[in-house]
Amino acid sequence: MVTTYEFDVLVMGAGLAGLRAALAARQTGATVAVITKVHPVRSHSNAAQGGINAALTDRGDKWEEHAFETVKGSDYLSDQDAVEILAQEAGQDILALEHMGVIFNRNEEGRLGTRRFGGQKRARTFFVSDFTGQALLHVLYEQAMKARLPVFEEWFVTSLVKDEQGRCSGVLAFEIRSGRMALFKAKAVVIAAGGLGRVFEPSTNALICTGDGIAIAYRGGAPLMDMEMVQYHPTTLQGKGLLLSEAARGEGAYLLNAEGERFMEQYAPNMMELASRDVVSRAEQIEINEGRGINGCVLLDCRHLGKKLIRERLSQIFEEAKSFANIDLTEEPVPICPGMHYMMGGVKTDVEGRCWDLAGGWQGVPGLFAAGEAACLSLHGGNRLGANSLLETVVFGRRAGRCAGEYAETLAFSRISDGVVKDGENALKKVLARPETGDTVARIRHEMGCAMTEGFGVFRDEEGMAHAQQMVGSLRERWNRVAIHDKGQVFNTSLVRALELDFMLDCAETIALGAVTRTESRGAHFRTDCLERDDDHWLKHILIHHRPGGSPGLDYLPVRITRWEPQVRVY
Amino acid sequence: MLTTFRIRRFNPEAESPQSYFQDYQLVTERSDTVLDALIRIRETVDESLTLRCSCRGAICGSCGMRINGHAALACKTKVASMVSSGETVHVEPMNNMPVIKDLVTDMAGFWEKIRQVQPWLQPTGPAPEGEYLAAPEAMNHLTGVMHCIMCGACVSDCAALEVSPNFVGPAALAKAYRFVADPRDGNSSSRLGELNNPGGMWDCTRCMECIEVCPKGVGAMDRIMTLRAKGIEHGVPSTSGSRHTEAFADIIEQKGRLDEPMLAVRTFGLTNLRQMLSFLPMIFRALPRGKLPRSGPLHRPIPGIDRIRRLFQRAKEPR
Numbered sequence: 001m002v003t004t005y006e007f008d009v010l011v012m013g014a015g016l017a018g019l020r021a022a023l024a025a026r027q028t029g030a031t032v033a034v035i036t037k038v039h040p041v042r043s044h045s046n047a048a049q050g051g052i053n054a055a056l057t058d059r060g061d062k063w064e065e066h067a068f069e070t071v072k073g074s075d076y077l078s079d080q081d082a083v084e085i086l087a088q089e090a091g092q093d094i095l096a097l098e099h100m101g102v103i104f105n106r107n108e109e110g111r112l113g114t115r116r117f118g119g120q121k122r123a124r125t126f127f128v129s130d131f132t133g134q135a136l137l138h139v140l141y142e143q144a145m146k147a148r149l150p151v152f153e154e155w156f157v158t159s160l161v162k163d164e165q166g167r168c169s170g171v172l173a174f175e176i177r178s179g180r181m182a183l184f185k186a187k188a189v190v191i192a193a194g195g196l197g198r199v200f201e202p203s204t205n206a207l208i209c210t211g212d213g214i215a216i217a218y219r220g221g222a223p224l225m226d227m228e229m230v231q232y233h234p235t236t237l238q239g240k241g242l243l244l245s246e247a248a249r250g251e252g253a254y255l256l257n258a259e260g261e262r263f264m265e266q267y268a269p270n271m272m273e274l275a276s277r278d279v280v281s282r283a284e285q286i287e288i289n290e291g292r293g294i295n296g297c298v299l300l301d302c303r304h305l306g307k308k309l310i311r312e313r314l315s316q317i318f319e320e321a322k323s324f325a326n327i328d329l330t331e332e333p334v335p336i337c338p339g340m341h342y343m344m345g346g347v348k349t350d351v352e353g354r355c356w357d358l359a360g361g362w363q364g365v366p367g368l369f370a371a372g373e374a375a376c377l378s379l380h381g382g383n384r385l386g387a388n389s390l391l392e393t394v395v396f397g398r399r400a401g402r403c404a405g406e407y408a409e410t411l412a413f414s415r416i417s418d419g420v421v422k423d424g425e426n427a428l429k430k431v432l433a434r435p436e437t438g439d440t441v442a443r444i445r446h447e448m449g450c451a452m453t454e455g456f457g458v459f460r461d462e463e464g465m466a467h468a469q470q471m472v473g474s475l476r477e478r479w480n481r482v483a484i485h486d487k488g489q490v491f492n493t494s495l496v497r498a499l500e501l502d503f504m505l506d507c508a509e510t511i512a513l514g515a516v517t518r519t520e521s522r523g524a525h526f527r528t529d530c531l532e533r534d535d536d537h538w539l540k541h542i543l544i545h546h547r548p549g550g551s552p553g554l555d556y557l558p559v560r561i562t563r564w565e566p567q568v569r570v571y
Numbered sequence: 572m573l574t575t576f577r578i579r580r581f582n583p584e585a586e587s588p589q590s591y592f593q594d595y596q597l598v599t600e601r602s603d604t605v606l607d608a609l610i611r612i613r614e615t616v617d618e619s620l621t622l623r624c625s626c627r628g629a630i631c632g633s634c635g636m637r638i639n640g641h642a643a644l645a646c647k648t649k650v651a652s653m654v655s656s657g658e659t660v661h662v663e664p665m666n667n668m669p670v671i672k673d674l675v676t677d678m679a680g681f682w683e684k685i686r687q688v689q690p691w692l693q694p695t696g697p698a699p700e701g702e703y704l705a706a707p708e709a710m711n712h713l714t715g716v717m718h719c720i721m722c723g724a725c726v727s728d729c730a731a732l733e734v735s736p737n738f739v740g741p742a743a744l745a746k747a748y749r750f751v752a753d754p755r756d757g758n759s760s761s762r763l764g765e766l767n768n769p770g771g772m773w774d775c776t777r778c779m780e781c782i783e784v785c786p787k788g789v790g791a792m793d794r795i796m797t798l799r800a801k802g803i804e805h806g807v808p809s810t811s812g813s814r815h816t817e818a819f820a821d822i823i824e825q826k827g828r829l830d831e832p833m834l835a836v837r838t839f840g841l842t843n844l845r846q847m848l849s850f851l852p853m854i855f856r857a858l859p860r861g862k863l864p865r866s867g868p869l870h871r872p873i874p875g876i877d878r879i880r881r882l883f884q885r886a887k888e889p890r
Contacts (some may be wrong), residue, residue, distance in 0.1 A: 134717075134718075242627065323629065486618055494618045
């Protein structure tokens with residue numbers, strides 16, 4: 001007996017993009033459910049600290065400036081039609097969040113206050129102290145409770161289901177608590193399952209960020225785009241790689257080298273510590289590599305900001321530095337280094353979140369949508385500006401949800417054979433039945449993470465990348481044989497981690513392929529063997545297609561330019 | 572340092588499922604958190620050890636568990652802060668909720684109670700064109716309670732919940748406070764009315780445990796006390812809880828010292844015969860031992876009562 005659920009729209013992932021998409025889809029009148037491997041408020045949207053950007057005209061700001069700075073930040077790889085929508089619709093979404101209940105910080109007039117963020121000249125970042133993501137996520141979950149949105153919590157999605165015409169018709173998933181598998185039939189599926197940070201070691205990302213949604217879409221036939229574009233955040237704690245928000249620098253903190261110099265003067269004399277993240281991370285790495293660091297770190301100095309400001313506006317990172325680095329930010333600077341933080345690339349979508357092209361210009365999967373970090377529009381191109389990721393989740397989560405709801409209205413449920421579920425169950429049984437080899441999932445993951453950091457870090461070159469790519473290939477071989485020691489059905493997290501690693505290896509493979517293909521330096525992709533940006537050859541996106549049983553296929557799409565021609569990028 | 576982790580294990584699929592302790596020995600570094608240690612056990616010793624964890628930075632609320640008898644986030648608890656070298660760290664699942672496997676608890680009941688307080692903004696009238704205007708001092712302090720990450724630590728260690736499972740609990744009440752205190756919310760009176768019911772804000776026994784164990788400084792009990800005060804301000808119908816509070820303060824103001832029999836009478840009402848009769852055995856035991864406190868006119872104000880009354884007057888003056 002196969003358990004089957006039916007919803008017009010099924011959203012995978014319950015972070016900001018997922019919840020926003022689900023609520024928007026519901027508003028079209030569609031039946032909607034969310035499926036997530038953790039409870040919604042455990043999602044990684046929590047970790048966004050600093051804020052959310054919007055250029056509000058009634059404060060003398062212009063959306064065009066926000067859009068331009070986003071395009072410049074991307075090193076001209078973003079698609080400008082998408083960026084224009086992001087910047088134009090930001091204001092309405094910030095207000096919608098405020099009306100839903102978000103307690104944004106306010107200024108003396110009782111209106112929403114702003115702070116400065118990197119890569120932008122104006123203060124247009126709205127914020128809730130330095131836990132903006134958490135504040136937004138909890139409010140969207142409140143709205144989900146209010147709407148009585150069905151949420152399948154702690155269900156693990158294993159694959160997309162497609163009908164005979166190749167249209168996405170749902171997903172296969174198992175309930176982690178019982179091990180029971182079920183078919184979720186849907187007329188539209190929205191992938192909003194977040195990023196893939198754990199492909200790298202260390203990373204600022206939570207342990208759940210394993211690229212499940214990206215890999216599932218990829219295997220289902222949707223192309224991945226800009227996968228070589230991996231953001232390194234300039235201020236992370238050494239060791240585990242925990243994030244210290246850009247809000248610190250937004251509020252005026254300095255970066256110092258071992259000699260006590262504000263070294264950003266050498267690299268970005270105008271924007272200093274608030275240059276784009278790729279620029280600051282490279283500067284730090286150069287300081288460290290040339291011997292002006294301290295044990296592989298430079299220093300983030302908040303002391304001059306004063307205790308009151310630190311307590312009120314940087315409370316979380318104050319606590320974090322105290323708990324995890326044993327440092328009082330008001331008394332001494334904290335050692336930090338660049339750390340893997342965000343995937344600019346992801347599942348290719350259009351501006352409505354569709355993972356297929358209505359005009360047929362690129363090959364995708366009808367019925368499949370994506371939003372948030374899992375998606376790639378591309379808004380962020382080669383480098384994302386701080387506080388644009390939260391904005392992307394609400395603007396394009398909403399658009400994808402609405403479009404998915406409207407799309408579903410026009411369709412009937414596809415017929416799916418029971419065999420699909422049987423095949424899914426058998427595949428899991430086979431993984432569980434593997435004989436002992438002495439190898440472990442944890443070891444393979446660790447080696448993958450280290451290889452990826454080594455080969456695809458702040459600075460890259462052909463030899464290093466080729467070596468890492470080869471490592472990933474051999475780790476895939478090892479994954480195919482690795483045994484799962486816990487054989488139980490109930491809450492088998494060993495099995496979950498093995499399946500996550502399977503997804504991560506696919507992600508790693510596409511990151512490597514994208515990076516070795518792009519023979520230039522642009523944004524976060526900086527090659528010491530090709531130092532220049534090459535607009536003549538590389539003002540284009542790299543698309544990667546999954547080929548079952550064969551090596552992945554490559555495809556290219558030109559960057560869409562509406563009004564900002566590429567210029568030399570200086571800060 | 573060498574540390575022993577004594578972990579309460581439970582496998583529901585075992586032949587006769589019963590929880591038991593299992594010891595693991597590990598060399599830990601000064602910087603290691605309990606979560607680091609548990610992950611290392613899981614990765615290098617015993618893959619079947621089951622727990623929830625995600626962010627490693629005290630923001631997702633996944634890794635709530637009891638460490639040496641008190642609820643905490645494993646990711647925020649340093650091993651070295653719990654024990655010295657050679658000692659044992661006890662790790663158990665959270666209390667006041669069913670265990671699914673090892674350190675993983677079923678939080679469905681927790682969330683049901685959160686939903687019970689209707690935790691979403693309920694403004695009156697349509698939304699303004701721009702943002703709601705509100706003084707920063709009326710809003711910014713709410714970020715304190717917004718820090719709550721719903722990890723369940725306060726609920727795990729709540730003494731009142733242990734004996735009255737219907738109590739809505741500290742996390743839900745802190746959440747309710749967040750809306751009652753929000754100037755944009757138009758539904759404070761009915762929220763407070765709901766919280767006035769049995770199982771609501773008066774069931775807290777003020778043991779302070781929720782304040783003690785909260786990893787985010789939410790201070791649930793303080794929020795509950797503010798809810799009570801706001802409830803009385805809003806004139807919610809009196810309950811034994813609110814009468815207790817008022818009688819307590821009143822007696823101290825008049826006498827400077829508690830009149831326990833009078834407190835009981837005013838809390839439950841003289842006409843509540845069943846309750847009054849239930850005190851008889853205690854009275855008969857206390858009387859021959861000379862332990863029955865004086866009451867009513869026999870309970871004289873303490874010397875210097877004027878000073879106490881002045882304190883009350885000062886406290887009542889608007890600030």
